Amino acid sequence: MSRLLFLLALAVVGYYFYRTLIRRRTHNADHRTTRSLDVVRCHYCGLLVENDKALTHAGHHYCSREHMARDEAGST
Numbered sequence: 001m002s003r004l005l006f007l008l009a010l011a012v013v014g015y016y017f018y019r020t021l022i023r024r025r026t027h028n029a030d031h032r033t034t035r036s037l038d039v040v041r042c043h044y045c046g047l048l049v050e051n052d053k054a055l056t057h058a059g060h061h062y063c064s065r066e067h068m069a070r071d072e073a074g075s076t
């Protein structure tokens with residue numbers, strides 16, 4: 001009887017371990033997809049910059065403050 005309970009406990013632990021592993025893999029894949037889409041192009045030099053690191057001014061994205069200032073000076 002105790003052997004049956006041990007096997008049952010082992011199956012339950014194995015099941016939860018398997019589910020956690022699958023969930024972690026799925027989460028990582030989703031995160032990678034989101035990151036690859038979150039890229040914008042610098043309006044001045046065309047460099048690809050991560051959206052959260054890019055500078056935005058007047059509806060345009062820039063890789064640096066220098067390029068934002070240069071583009072502003074060139075367009076006016």
Ligand SMILES: [Zn+2]
Nearest residue numbers: 042045063067
């Ligand atoms: Zn740039």
